[in-house]
Amino acid sequence: MTTREAVETHRARGLRRLGRHLHRHIPYYRHVDPARPDSWPVIDKAELLANFAAMNRAGIPLDAVRDALAAGESRIAGHAIGHSTGTSGNRGYFVVSDAERYVWLGTLLAKALPDALWRRHRVALALPGFSRLYGAAGGGSRVMLGLFDLGEGLDRWAGRFATFAPDTIVAPPKVLRELALRGLIARGTTAFSAAEVLDPVDVPVIEAATGRPLRQIYMATEGLLGVSCAHGTLHLAEDVVAFEWEAAGGGLVQPIVTDMTRRAQAMVRYRMNDLLRLDPRACACGSALQAVAAVEGRCDDLFVLPGAAGSVTVTPDVLRNAVIDADRRIDDFRIVQTGAAAIAVAIPPGADAAAVEAGLTRALARIGARAAITVTHGIPPTDATKLRRVRRDWRGDQSSMSAV
Structure with a gap:
């Protein structure tokens, strides 16, 4: 789609079809107006889990x-x-039909490998959960899929x-970084x-190995949400997902998503x-699909710090950039x-701890926040699920929290 008008027309048509399906087949949505997507309830993970049976057709x-x-x-x-991996404290669960698995895989391959119609590809999927679920759909005659389970550990399948x-x-x-190294x-x-x-620190390591620009696929339990084009721009998958936005501060937004293709389980205004x-x-x-400058992190990882006029919310990019900019040796x-x-x-051995502390202090001061900063050398082992370099452990209701 090359115009926003075409994107919006496609979205309206997809939501109309989805509304009719929800009204007829998904008990949770039997009483909503199928023609008024803006009136459908906004839900979160807790609501979905509490009404799981009513939100899937079976x-x-x-x-x-x-x-x-x-x-x-x-x-x-x-x-x-x-x-899902459950890194936010509780897992998300999902139900999909076989037809939906093919739609997901086909959409992904069409966006990531548009030349697959005339060129064969060998695609390695090493993803938590997704490899087994969607890889079973197969890749077709021109795309061979290799599935590598992250739960087994890289050493088990490196050969x-x-x-x-x-x-x-x-x-x-x-x-990708470990494979490159x-x-x-x-x-x-x-x-x-x-x-x-x-994170920016990973990009040069990976690109040095491939000799090509690193691209992104933005997906979650909620579905396929975006894929980078050949120019390296991450475009949202607005041809299959309808997006709404809530302001999160610092120029960031929080998405509310509606998957217009899913029929077995509703993923609506989530x-x-x-x-x-x-x-x-x-x-x-030339694509008119919304471009994303960065996926910065999660709302759970917004730091909340004291300031002169009360609490100040600090976005992950502010913290990340302050540390990286303090010493170019920080990888x-x-x-x-x-x-x-x-x-x-925590920073690598040999990196300048004083520069990191000073850089973070300045970055916080610019937005009116303050904190006691402790810098140590040595990076702790990477979690077996998802790596979160910026993480908020303190929740305000505990007397002591774990450090790095």
């Missing part, structure tokens, strides 16, 4: 999904099931990965960062926890709010 209860997954099963009542020799990789940035990514490979926030910085500029690729870090006015920072 009436599958949440406990049945949990029990099946705990028993190692991936299907129930003719549907594929799965869950198989090398033998598979992918020309395209979709993986979290921490995995081990020399397992061939030059000329197209790499897509997915499933985690892409308030996500993500923080995005939208890009108002037109992309050279990894952790920033954690550990108390009401306390921040713990």
Whole structure:
């Protein structure tokens, strides 16, 4: 789609079709006006889990999904099931039909590999949960999929990965970085960062290995949300998802998403926890789909610090940029709010701790915030699920919190 008018027309048509389906087949939405998407309730994870059976067409209860997954099963009542990594404290669960798996995979491949109609590809998927769920749909005659389970650990499948020799990789940035450092990514490979926030420190390491610009795939339990074009711009998947926005401060927005393609389980006006910085500029690729300057983090990781006039909310990009800019030798870090006015920072050995402390202090002062900053050398081991370099552990209701 090359004009915003076309995007909006497509969105209106998709929401009308979805409204009719919700009204007829999804009990939770039986009493809503199918022609008034703006009147449909805005929900969050707690609401979805509390009404799980009423939000899927087959009436599958949440406990049945949990029990099946705990028993190692991936299907129930003719549907594929799965869950999120649960890094925000509680897992999200989902139900999808086989047809929806093909739609998801087809949409992803069409956006990421538009030349797949005339060129064969070997695509490695190394993603938490998604590999098993959607990889089972297969890749077609021109796309061979290799599935690599992050839960097993990279060491378990590194040899198989090398033998598979992918020309395209979709993986979290921490995995792409590790593969690059081990020399397992061939030059000329197209790499897509997915499933985690892409921090600037990871980009040069990965691009040095591939010799190509690093691209992104923005997806979550809620669905496929965006894919970078060949120019490197992350475009939202507005052809399949309707987006609404809530201001989150600091120029960031929080998305409310409606997947217009899902029929087995409703994902309608779902308030996500993500923080995005939208890009108002037109992309050279010609697409009118909304561009995203950065996926900055999660609302859970907004720091709340004291200031002269009360509490000040600090966005992850402010903290991240202050640390990276303090010393160019910093190629990894952790920033954690550990108390009401306390921040713990971990940086690599040899990096300038004093410069980091001074840089963070200045950055906070510019927005009227203050905190006691502790800087230590040595990066703690990476979590087995999602890497969060900026993390708020302090919640205001605990006497002591974990540090880095």
